[in-house]
Amino acid sequence: MLGMEQQDHLTVKSELKLLNLVQQWFEQFCLNYLSPSLWSESQLYRLNLALAEGFTNAVRHAHHALPPETTIDIDVCLFLDRLEIRIWDRGKPFNPDAIREPEPGTLQVGGYGWFLLRRLADRVVYERTLDGRNCLLIVKYALIGQ
Template identity: 85%
Template sequence: MLSIVQQDHLTVKSELKLLNRVQQWFEQFCLQHLSKLDWSEGQLHRLNLALAEGFTNAVRHAHHTLPPETTIDIDVSLWIDRLEIRIWDYGKPFNPDAIAEPEPGTLQVGGYGWFLLRRLVDQVVYERGADGRNCLLIVKYGLQKQQ
């Protein structure tokens, strides 16, 4: 059975100006721990972009009618074979499968973030938790470095 190698947690207010803080926290985690996985710098940039997309979606969409003091919790867990990011919000749930995929060469209002996320990482899951919060799970699988 695989176990968590390292994990961290961050709670921030629902404000777009905190995106830099969120990304710096994540980058620091990566610098400290991701040397345990054999990932390229490009893969780490894609993960950071996925985190940014998930966080800004929580602020702009999930929390758009809630006060800025409403918190967003972010968990990052490094396993032997993957990295997981969980972004927790208090907004109304939505069904990402109901979003029509943009046709190449056409314009549509909204929905691009969900498809960007799915192309940046290996797995994206959005579900409502028992505590009434929504969780966006972002997973990137990696190869364990040979010892």
């Protein structure tokens, strides 16, 4: 494991209209700290899309029964070899392994977001923490050694 280089934190209310703010914050972090020699535009696009999916899922699903003032915390941590995004919500936990993967060419209600996340990132983990929050961890590795 290589040491952390940079990190940032954002707290926003549980409102879909704040997605643009969340994405602009992330894009600014990337502009400030990510080296173009280690991070391709494609990787950054995938990370931004994964962040958008994680945030909107927290608003639409985890916080659907909670007041809009309920906050969502987002952390971004840059290491020498990877970028980690953590999205913290206060909703009821769910088991992503219980979601059936959509069959190609068929339609089903729900479940696409989790599989999209897993295809956009190198590692995705969703777990309940001891403080009663849920954490969605999205990891993407730099171009080092690839």
